[in-house]
Amino acid sequence: MAIDLAAEAKARGIDYFLISFTDLFGVMRAKLVPASAIGDMAKEGAGFAGFAAWLDMTPADSDMFAVPDPDSLIQLPWKPNVGWLAADLYMDGQEVAQAPRNTLKRVLADAQSKGYRLKHGVECEYFMITPEGDAISDAADTQSKPCYDVSALMRRYDVISEICDAMQTLGWGPYQNDHEDANGQFEMNWDYADALVTADRHAFFKYMVKSIAEKHGLRATFMPKPFADLTGNGCHAHISVWSPDGGMNLFADPGGEMGISQTGYHFLGGLMAHATALCAITNPTVNSYKRINAPVTSSGATWSPNTVTYGGNNRTHMVRIPDAGRFELRLADGAANPYLLPAAITAAGLDGIERSLDPGKRLDINMYAEAEKAEGAKKLPLNMLDALRELESDATLAEKLGSETVSAFLKLKMNEWNDFKGHLTEWERTNALDC
Numbered sequence: 001m002a003i004d005l006a007a008e009a010k011a012r013g014i015d016y017f018l019i020s021f022t023d024l025f026g027v028m029r030a031k032l033v034p035a036s037a038i039g040d041m042a043k044e045g046a047g048f049a050g051f052a053a054w055l056d057m058t059p060a061d062s063d064m065f066a067v068p069d070p071d072s073l074i075q076l077p078w079k080p081n082v083g084w085l086a087a088d089l090y091m092d093g094q095e096v097a098q099a100p101r102n103t104l105k106r107v108l109a110d111a112q113s114k115g116y117r118l119k120h121g122v123e124c125e126y127f128m129i130t131p132e133g134d135a136i137s138d139a140a141d142t143q144s145k146p147c148y149d150v151s152a153l154m155r156r157y158d159v160i161s162e163i164c165d166a167m168q169t170l171g172w173g174p175y176q177n178d179h180e181d182a183n184g185q186f187e188m189n190w191d192y193a194d195a196l197v198t199a200d201r202h203a204f205f206k207y208m209v210k211s212i213a214e215k216h217g218l219r220a221t222f223m224p225k226p227f228a229d230l231t232g233n234g235c236h237a238h239i240s241v242w243s244p245d246g247g248m249n250l251f252a253d254p255g256g257e258m259g260i261s262q263t264g265y266h267f268l269g270g271l272m273a274h275a276t277a278l279c280a281i282t283n284p285t286v287n288s289y290k291r292i293n294a295p296v297t298s299s300g301a302t303w304s305p306n307t308v309t310y311g312g313n314n315r316t317h318m319v320r321i322p323d324a325g326r327f328e329l330r331l332a333d334g335a336a337n338p339y340l341l342p343a344a345i346t347a348a349g350l351d352g353i354e355r356s357l358d359p360g361k362r363l364d365i366n367m368y369a370e371a372e373k374a375e376g377a378k379k380l381p382l383n384m385l386d387a388l389r390e391l392e393s394d395a396t397l398a399e400k401l402g403s404e405t406v407s408a409f410l411k412l413k414m415n416e417w418n419d420f421k422g423h424l425t426e427w428e429r430t431n432a433l434d435c
Helices: 007-013 035-042 102-114 152-155 157-170 195-215 260-274 276-282 286-290 340-354 384-392 395-401 403-421 425-431
Strands: 015-021 028-034 047-048 064-068 080-092 119-131 174-179 185-190 219-221 235-242 327-329
Touching: 007 035, 007 080, 015 064, 015 102, 028 035, 028 047, 028 195, 028 384, 035 064, 064 185, 080 102, 080 195, 102 119, 102 340, 102 395, 102 403, 119 195, 119 327, 119 340, 152 157, 152 174, 157 185, 157 195, 195 219, 195 340, 235 340, 260 276, 260 327, 260 340, 276 340, 276 384, 276 403, 286 384, 286 425, 340 395, 384 403, 395 403
Parallel strands: 015 080
Antiparallel strands: 015 028, 047 064, 064 080, 119 185, 119 219, 119 235, 174 185, 235 327
């Protein structure tokens, strides 16, 4: 039985609802709706002009309606009189095919029809920076290897604990918080779940972290590489595929190599085959390629991949097998769209299963020191344009994600690339002004 949002508002003391959607660039959009109007909004949706967000639309297009999913309701822990709702987009009575949440639901439904149910978790790294965005917020956080530093962690206790308490209140099962590899960088982990649930939580988590940081006079950023000399913000995805009822992990096999089943290795084969095209979605900004193709950072390692390889419990590869029954895809960064990320992973993995793709031999080497031993391994794209061209040429991924989604994404991202190319940097002026 669907949740009655009007009754829920009365029971929980909710005065307003944020009816929200995430556009193709991963930007969260919303309208603030009084609880007195939620009954009609729950049926008809909140109206938006699609061209005003990062969607491939024009000012001449019809109104777009965001119909809230009652099951996604989250009461803002730091402002409990407001409820947040993830919404699905409709136009002229039809689903908006290019909308990221609609895309994910469509891909997951296809997987479910074939006997597969994706579950995943994400590790969302972020920096706490000054409000101006020009430096980390903690001037005392200066160690060359600051990862897990207790003092730097506890200096941000008020913010970190409030975010973690919020996740506990919401029932997400948070289980650890740490200072990450870069100065000013943090990571907070919570339990994995069905892909759509995790995607909604991922989207909300980014909004929540930024909001609570602002409340404390700070600024949080998930930008892939906000500081050239520091480790970037990854968004590692932990992936497993289950039976349709969620009762059996289809990646787990006690007799399989490293506890992974044949189905799991075929899924991995799909990730390997489509990795360079996946980059356009997992690493969707110009700045992303300063993380996955970075020189050594001040801590001594980038912790990010640059080659299409996989290994065991080895963080120098694109895919890590940390234990039986799951993979960790280390490719994605903090700019990855919370909905397109699992959609693309599912699409690539399903192709691997359907075609029984072989991921190749596991490499038990240190890719940061012995990359020359990975003979024949493909390199990841060097920049956003290369990644977009890889996605453009991957017909299989486009078919599984939906041609409307991929064509809209490519069009807008190509425009973004052209906008970037129209700007001169200070480096160019310094090095080429007198050539």
